[in-house]
Amino acid sequence: MQMFANPDVALEGLRGCTVGIEAEGDFRRDLEWLATRIGCEPLALPAGVRALYHASAYYVGPFLIALLKEGVELWKSFGASEADALRAMMPLLRGTVAAVLDGGLANGMGGCVARGDVGTILKHLRALDERFPSSGALYRELALRNVPLGIERGTLSAPRAAEIEQLLLRTRSELLAAS
Known part of the structure; x- marks a missing residue:
């Protein structure tokens, strides 16, 4: 799972990404081998769940950006620039991710x-x-x-x-x- 808005940035962050694979037999093994070779984590998906897998990525990709946009717009309403808002929000975002990685969703x-x-x-x-x-x-x-x-x-x-x-x-x- 990786955002490909800028391919250069995406490729730098590709190592360790999960790659969902919905395939059978030799084809699945070949895809898993390829994913591992480029430093990704293969995940075998049950048949018929690829759309849910893909939709789940929107919650932490494009939808997260939409939430950041909401926050930026609120900041703009009291005179801050987008850059000011993002500069203020990024430590909160990084701290939130760190808290979740440390303690899980609820404890984060x-x-x-x-x-x-x-x-x-x-x-x-x-x-x-x-x-x-x-x-x-x-x-x-x-x-x-x-x-x-x-x-x-x-x-x-x-x-x-x-x-x-x-x-x-x-x-x-x-x-x-x-x-």
Whole structure:
């Protein structure tokens, strides 16, 4: 799995990449041998899952870039440049990846959902809903997916998780009306 936006950059990072192979018999063995020869890790895929395998890459490739773009646009709204925003976000991104590599998905996650900080989540939602409704909707969806990770991490209790879920399920108009 590798992003090929710039082939030179992609080739530098190819060693250690996983290569999904959906093939049988000698052809599969030949492809596995080729993958190993170029320094990649072959992964035999069951028949019929190649589309899911490929789609999964979008979550940590192009979709990650879309999330970075969301963050950049928020920074631009208060006068920062794209370069300023990316310079500020890259240490956070590297630290997040390092935390996941160190402790796994749940233990690598921090932030207001993981710690059950309803007040901060409410502030985030109000700010986003007021100025960037589509970003507020995306925030809700992603934060809802963080709730089970916070519970698994052990920093979010079930009652607080339910409270956060209820808050996240409230609509933009409900929150703005309650302000």
